[in-house]
Amino acid sequence: MAQEKSFFEKVYDVAKLIPYGRVTSYGAIARFLGAAGSARMVGWAMNGAGKHPDVPAHRVVNRKGLLTGKHHFSGTNLMQQLLESEGIEVEENAIKNFEQVFWDPTKELEL
DNA sequence: TGAATGACTTCGG
C-alpha cells in the first residue's frame, strides 16, 4: 500500500546520522526535517523503521529521555540494552545524563 | 472526504 517512503525516509536518514552513544528526541528530528510539530509522525515513521535495519530507533526517545518506544521493540528491554551497549546509562526506561547524550540535529548538523 | 490513530510536545495547575 502506497509508497512507504518520503517523510519516513527523512526520519530514517537523520536517525542513521545519530552518532554512537548519543540520542535525540522525536521533536528534534521533526523540527530538523521542517515538520516541526509532527513529532508524532517521527514516532509513527519509526513504526516502519523495522524494515530499515540501519535505523537506530533505540537512539530516538521522547524529550524527557524516556524510552517510550521500547515497547515497540522485539523484547521488553532490548532498547535499553542497545543503549547501554553504546555506553548510555538507562534506568527505569529513562536515559541518565540525557542532556549529555542528547544529540540535536538542528544544532549538531547545521552548526 | 472524514474520522480515527499514534514510539510527541506544550501549557496550565
Next chain:
DNA sequence: CCCGAAGCCATTC
C-alpha cells in the same frame, strides 16, 4: 518534576 488536557500533523481505513 508530576498530572491532566489540548494541539498537531501525516498516515490509514
